[in-house]
Amino acid sequence: MALLEAINPLLSAGWQQGGHEWRLENDAGWRLKDYEARGGYQSLRKIIETSMSPDDVIAEVKKSVLRGRGGAGFPTGLKWSFMPKAAPEKYIVCNTDEGEPGTFKDRDIQRYDPHVIIEGMIIAAYAVGAGRGYNYIHGEIYELYQRFEDALDEARAAGYLGQNILGSGFNFDLFAHHGWGAYICGEESALLESIEGKKGQPRFKPPFPANVGLYGKPTTINNTESFASIPFIFRIGGEGFLNLGKPNNGGTKLFSVSGHVNRPGNFEVPMGTPFAKLLEMAGGMRGGRKLKAVIPGGSSAPVLPGDIMMDCTLDYDSIAKAGSMLGSGAVIVMDETTCMVKALERLAWFYYEESCGQCTPCREGTGWLYKVIHRIEHGQGKPEDLALLDRLTVNIMGRTICALGDAASMPVQSFIKHFRSEFEYHIEHKKCLVPPDVQRTGSTFYTRKMGQA
Amino acid sequence: MLELELDGKQLSVPEGSTVIEAAHQAGVYIPHFCYHKKLSIAANCRMCLVQVEKAPKPLPACATPVTNGMKVFTHSEMAVTAQKGVMEFLLINHPLDCPICDQGGECQLQDLAVGYGDGASRYEEDKRVVPNKDLGPLVSTDMTRCINCTRCVRFTQEIAGLMELGQAFRGDRAEIMSFVGKTVDSELSGNIIDLCPVGALTSKPFRFSARTWELARRKSVSPHDGLGSNLIVQVKHDRVMRVLPLENEQVNECWLSDKDRFSYEALNSAERLTKPMVKQDGQWQEVDWNVALDYTAHALRDVAKNHGAESIGALVSPHATLEEMALVAKLMRGLGSENIDFRLRQSDFSADGKRQGAPWLGMKIAEINTLDRVLVVGSFLRKDHPLLAQRLRQVAKKGTQVSVIHSADDDLLIKLFAKAVAAPSQLPAMLAQVLKAVADAKGANAGVDVTVSAEAKRIADSLVSGASAGVLLGNFVQHHPQAAVLNALAQQLAGLLGAKFGFLGEAANSVGGYVANAVPKGEGLNAARMLAEPRTAYLLLGTEPEFDCADGAAALAAMKQAKSVIVVSPFKSQAALDYADVLLPVSPFSETSGTFINTEGRVQSFYAVAKPQGEARPAWKVLRVLGNLLELDGFGYDSSEQVRDEVLGGKAEFVSGLDNGVDGVAVELPAVSGIERVADVPIHFADALARRAPSLQATADAAAPTARMNAATLARTGVVAGDMVNIGAGGTVSLVAQLDAGVPDNCVRIAAAHSATAGLGAMFANVTVERA
Amino acid sequence: MFSEATLRKIDREVAKYPAAQKQSAVMAALAFAQDELGWLSQDAIAAVAAYLDMPAIAAYEVASFYNMYDLQPVGRYKLTVCTNLPCALSGGVHAADYLKQKLGIDFNETTADGRFTLKEGECMGACGDAPVILSNNKRMHCFMTPEEIDKLLEECK
Numbered sequence A: 001m002a003l004l005e006a007i008n009p010l011l012s013a014g015w016q017q018g019g020h021e022w023r024l025e026n027d028a029g030w031r032l033k034d035y036e037a038r039g040g041y042q043s044l045r046k047i048i049e050t051s052m053s054p055d056d057v058i059a060e061v062k063k064s065v066l067r068g069r070g071g072a073g074f075p076t077g078l079k080w081s082f083m084p085k086a087a088p089e090k091y092i093v094c095n096t097d098e099g100e101p102g103t104f105k106d107r108d109i110q111r112y113d114p115h116v117i118i119e120g121m122i123i124a125a126y127a128v129g130a131g132r133g134y135n136y137i138h139g140e141i142y143e144l145y146q147r148f149e150d151a152l153d154e155a156r157a158a159g160y161l162g163q164n165i166l167g168s169g170f171n172f173d174l175f176a177h178h179g180w181g182a183y184i185c186g187e188e189s190a191l192l193e194s195i196e197g198k199k200g201q202p203r204f205k206p207p208f209p210a211n212v213g214l215y216g217k218p219t220t221i222n223n224t225e226s227f228a229s230i231p232f233i234f235r236i237g238g239e240g241f242l243n244l245g246k247p248n249n250g251g252t253k254l255f256s257v258s259g260h261v262n263r264p265g266n267f268e269v270p271m272g273t274p275f276a277k278l279l280e281m282a283g284g285m286r287g288g289r290k291l292k293a294v295i296p297g298g299s300s301a302p303v304l305p306g307d308i309m310m311d312c313t314l315d316y317d318s319i320a321k322a323g324s325m326l327g328s329g330a331v332i333v334m335d336e337t338t339c340m341v342k343a344l345e346r347l348a349w350f351y352y353e354e355s356c357g358q359c360t361p362c363r364e365g366t367g368w369l370y371k372v373i374h375r376i377e378h379g380q381g382k383p384e385d386l387a388l389l390d391r392l393t394v395n396i397m398g399r400t401i402c403a404l405g406d407a408a409s410m411p412v413q414s415f416i417k418h419f420r421s422e423f424e425y426h427i428e429h430k431k432c433l434v435p436p437d438v439q440r441t442g443s444t445f446y447t448r449k450m451g452q453a
Numbered sequence B: 001m002l003e004l005e006l007d008g009k010q011l012s013v014p015e016g017s018t019v020i021e022a023a024h025q026a027g028v029y030i031p032h033f034c035y036h037k038k039l040s041i042a043a044n045c046r047m048c049l050v051q052v053e054k055a056p057k058p059l060p061a062c063a064t065p066v067t068n069g070m071k072v073f074t075h076s077e078m079a080v081t082a083q084k085g086v087m088e089f090l091l092i093n094h095p096l097d098c099p100i101c102d103q104g105g106e107c108q109l110q111d112l113a114v115g116y117g118d119g120a121s122r123y124e125e126d127k128r129v130v131p132n133k134d135l136g137p138l139v140s141t142d143m144t145r146c147i148n149c150t151r152c153v154r155f156t157q158e159i160a161g162l163m164e165l166g167q168a169f170r171g172d173r174a175e176i177m178s179f180v181g182k183t184v185d186s187e188l189s190g191n192i193i194d195l196c197p198v199g200a201l202t203s204k205p206f207r208f209s210a211r212t213w214e215l216a217r218r219k220s221v222s223p224h225d226g227l228g229s230n231l232i233v234q235v236k237h238d239r240v241m242r243v244l245p246l247e248n249e250q251v252n253e254c255w256l257s258d259k260d261r262f263s264y265e266a267l268n269s270a271e272r273l274t275k276p277m278v279k280q281d282g283q284w285q286e287v288d289w290n291v292a293l294d295y296t297a298h299a300l301r302d303v304a305k306n307h308g309a310e311s312i313g314a315l316v317s318p319h320a321t322l323e324e325m326a327l328v329a330k331l332m333r334g335l336g337s338e339n340i341d342f343r344l345r346q347s348d349f350s351a352d353g354k355r356q357g358a359p360w361l362g363m364k365i366a367e368i369n370t371l372d373r374v375l376v377v378g379s380f381l382r383k384d385h386p387l388l389a390q391r392l393r394q395v396a397k398k399g400t401q402v403s404v405i406h407s408a409d410d411d412l413l414i415k416l417f418a419k420a421v422a423a424p425s426q427l428p429a430m431l432a433q434v435l436k437a438v439a440d441a442k443g444a445n446a447g448v449d450v451t452v453s454a455e456a457k458r459i460a461d462s463l464v465s466g467a468s469a470g471v472l473l474g475n476f477v478q479h480h481p482q483a484a485v486l487n488a489l490a491q492q493l494a495g496l497l498g499a500k501f502g503f504l505g506e507a508a509n510s511v512g513g514y515v516a517n518a519v520p521k522g523e524g525l526n527a528a529r530m531l532a533e534p535r536t537a538y539l540l541l542g543t544e545p546e547f548d549c550a551d552g553a554a555a556l557a558a559m560k561q562a563k564s565v566i567v568v569s570p571f572k573s574q575a576a577l578d579y580a581d582v583l584l585p586v587s588p589f590s591e592t593s594g595t596f597i598n599t600e601g602r603v604q605s606f607y608a609v610a611k612p613q614g615e616a617r618p619a620w621k622v623l624r625v626l627g628n629l630l631e632l633d634g635f636g637y638d639s640s641e642q643v644r645d646e647v648l649g650g651k652a653e654f655v656s657g658l659d660n661g662v663d664g665v666a667v668e669l670p671a672v673s674g675i676e677r678v679a680d681v682p683i684h685f686a687d688a689l690a691r692r693a694p695s696l697q698a699t700a701d702a703a704a705p706t707a708r709m710n711a712a713t714l715a716r717t718g719v720v721a722g723d724m725v726n727i728g729a730g731g732t733v734s735l736v737a738q739l740d741a742g743v744p745d746n747c748v749r750i751a752a753a754h755s756a757t758a759g760l761g762a763m764f765a766n767v768t769v770e771r772a
Numbered sequence C: 001m002f003s004e005a006t007l008r009k010i011d012r013e014v015a016k017y018p019a020a021q022k023q024s025a026v027m028a029a030l031a032f033a034q035d036e037l038g039w040l041s042q043d044a045i046a047a048v049a050a051y052l053d054m055p056a057i058a059a060y061e062v063a064s065f066y067n068m069y070d071l072q073p074v075g076r077y078k079l080t081v082c083t084n085l086p087c088a089l090s091g092g093v094h095a096a097d098y099l100k101q102k103l104g105i106d107f108n109e110t111t112a113d114g115r116f117t118l119k120e121g122e123c124m125g126a127c128g129d130a131p132v133i134l135s136n137n138k139r140m141h142c143f144m145t146p147e148e149i150d151k152l153l154e155e156c157k
């Protein structure tokens, strides 16, 4: 990690190590002066001082093969290139609505390095010709929304935002928009609706935001981590960034490790790092218990049995090959004390609770899924329920406006696929395969603080 | 054009078409709920999923744009499996009790469930129950049946122009509702009943009164405003049970105003006149038709003989049919009187004799959609012409600049480009300013000497900058004491602009009255003079003078002093019982054949949809008999069609002879003086039917009139909003004062056509305001 | 209905958006309204809508869609515990149970003294810090062991 430590401004803030405490007042180093001391805003200056054209900027990002860190892994440079050149009014939007269970990386970027997001967004705005931007910040992290507002004030005062930025003739205004509790607003078009002051119901695509986005104007929307990677790309060059990872999987990435490990937290590792290494960084399995299952990319990604996961490397391609998704890089680790039916029941409830309600299959189907799984967990399952669940997921997947329908279905399919016997046991014996007291000890109070070495 | 293959058929469709539109063009039905051609695309029901070649998953036909070379399969296994899957989800929380549902028999969900449902449901959990909402007197709710297609929500936002409904909460807790405790008050609200594909929103007046399959469906034409909406009237045992729109893209599209839809209640009103009645020695007696007709013929003949035929006046409702109007006119002329008029709320007749033709819209209704600049002068547009307002709302959304000059500033729910609000007396001056500014821009001479205000300039700039402008004069202009001046100014303005120029027809036969010649010729008296110079006898066809005339009080007085008042009407009213001496029961539009000529000159004939109630008879037949009894020539008609064809000189889709031009009207601009009345005719008081529809009378639009003033006028008159005030003009009435910032300075807005204000007299007059 | 300070805060939000897009400030405005009044009554929602020139039902859609608006009165301290899977694996549910037992209320209930309301939350994006409790929508408390919960309750006067 030494290489990264030397060059990555995020890393030098010490935030990727995990093991920090949530005490706002103790946080040091997020202010503009700290960021600048770490070489912050140098990428922006370089772009402007060397008069890079917007096209050059996009080309460099393409070269880095930065893939969107919000979950879908779409190449960021390519996305930027979709923005119509001539449009007079364009927007840049940052997606900090991190609400995918297991994901907590964007919060830490907000917390320790708000200016890296601002710099990344300014560069993006310059590249696509946007005059205004918004950062949509997850409802529950209000303190960080306020911090971001402070950082924006600093950046404005320093001339990084506003008219004629750094004498370049380029104008860009950036604002923060605070969410108020809706997972679906992480979906980009729901997020745009939400900024427009409506409920967060996703829009049908096409048209895509690059053509019809915020207020109907062309809009580029990226995840926080995607924007945060931009200054770094211009620090070491697109190629350098690509080479940090592996082909088609450029750079380093943040992984949020939660669940039954000794040191839950965020870890930045190069793409292609073995999962085993990440597990080790996270302090290994809690209490030395056996790894049972891992959800490698946030709760919407299919679960993988521990042994399959142990053979994976952390990049889009390897995890896809194993039958899941790298998604947002949220790694939820479950040990042998976990009842998979109960775990699925909780996730099913989440999707039921968070469905926006517009598409019939999602609105009606997520509730049905939950009710059936709940029944199984509570000893009222029927043998035909597993086939029913399978049918329902087939009827939901790919038939909705946004991917929440898929997100709700994939856990159900994968949990049943890999842990079918546990579901069957539940139905047959009307109780958990893992005894409740074992479950309780496995999931009892555990905080990194308590477990810290 | 784009080429595609749909279910093996080659098609070519316009650029920008969606798959569902392409299918429609090919006559292929794709099941759907949320899609509606007049509403924005929601793509939320997912019923319209189809297979598209190369797409890995089924796509919603309503939202998927056609691309060149696309291959679509609407009935492939992938498509049908997807559709069935959606249907299953739709049904799990839907009550399966079609036999007791009001929508049963005309429910899209029911129909499709037969084709796409899977018999027994696998769903064994509890069904969701959703509380019902009170949306007001017109729309009944059964929200557990709602499938959240959001058509109703989009309708209120997009077509009615004000979001009165929303989808609150999320997930399967989502509920369609109005803001808590609020009713849906749009004058177009009934359309959500049609739009709702299930039984969640149904007609409150119709509720549980009949099963749909018991109803005969008959075509008709709405007898209210000048649009002439096309109707499907549903009848059971000769009773009109419900009215629905008959789609006509050129006229009402697929919509109806609430007045069009719910006024049918009046057809079954207890006030229906069902027997001929004659007053003898102050006592009303029900008599046989021949007695009543004899009496009537005698009365007319006597008055003509003893007082001269010119002492008889006929006031015809502008909502009467063309045939009825023509026969009254013929009858009067046969008697030797030219005193016949249907322009009951008009007060300025100085353009008579100067007109180049019958006033009309000046264009086809559908041509409104092609205008890029519109100026509407003197119109309570939303309430006077709900569906024309809707058209303007849509064109404004697409970029047409709509501006308004008026004496009120009601929210039209149209994105206006500019507006100028002025006291009634200053309306001509305001229009003259616009004319002046346009003339200046065009280097022409307006011939008027006015200082152009900023508002007028803004309106003029807009008009001048367009390629196809329209100038439309509303009911308020037609009622205005300087109607001829306004007409002349607008004509000049339109001329300079090369614009379309038209009148928004107030009533179902505002054009038809001219075509039927139900206007005085030569020395004949117009409606105003017939009242100002009271006649010995009046013949009233469908008219309720106390509400329908420009000066209700004067009209009532004229009736009371007359020796004989012959009322030919579907209704009896206390007023008529007081002043009339004969009541002849005739059919409302639903029980007679007839013709309305709408504001664009479209000839719309219709048949009776039900048998006349009691002894009521179609008025054209009654008038024919009267003509014969009076031994007048040319009353030998066998059918109403003969009357029509005689009037129109043969079959025609549109009438000719329409022209808004006036010659030689001297433009004089009146000065301001005193406190002026601004009189609107509230939507549900405009005609005898609407006045008698209980559900319409229970709407917010039927609220009791108040005296509305802006803050300055309130202050000047020493009145506080909420106070009772005495308004003095012809007579005095007491009303509650109300603050309305949209009323021009030194004006009081007081509704006309209402019993509470009938005593006030003329619609346009100076009034006094005093705290009661 | 609202104090001058609240209105100025709303104005500041309105200024973030293009002039024709006042409605964009509705989420913030509803949040300020809730801050001031403790919860969002229908009158409060209607007042926000009127201030932003938007239909009341549109504001109600927003108020009812997002989790953190309270359409019913809540206690002075609204504590929301995340019980989603990642948190549950590290004691999130136990923290909720502990709170229920300490306060004698279940989720969506308020203590008799009107001090506390307990809510079950969804993922707060802080799974590494489980158990996580959000107080009054704004302050996040992490690593909430029973001792920490006791301390928090002590602080909530």
Ligand SMILES: Cc1cc2nc3c(=O)[nH]c(=O)nc-3n(C[C@H](O)[C@H](O)[C@H](O)COP(=O)(O)O)c2cc1C
Residues within 6 Å of the ligand: A067, A068, A069, A070, A071, A072, A073, A074, A076, A079, A095, A096, A097, A098, A099, A100, A183, A184, A185, A186, A187, A188, A189, A221, A222, A223, A224, A226, A402, A403, A404, A407
């Ligand atoms: C249900 C749902 C929830 C999502 N939540 C998030 C989120 O919390 N954060 C995020 O960045 N992207 C989220 N996304 C993905 C976004 O729609 C979008 O793809 C992403 O913000 C694009 O940024 P990127 O290209 O930088 O990854 C979500 C998508 C769906 C369908």
Ligand code: SF4
Residues within 6 Å of the ligand: A184, A201, A202, A354, A355, A356, A357, A358, A359, A360, A362, A363, A400, A401, A402, A403, A404, A405
């Ligand atoms: S899939 Fe679900 S969350 Fe996504 S738009 Fe449809 S109803 Fe809303």
Ligand code: FES
Residues within 6 Å of the ligand: B031, B032, B033, B034, B035, B042, B043, B044, B045, B046, B047, B048, B049, B060, B061, B062, B063
């Ligand atoms: S009609 Fe296409 S999704 Fe509803």
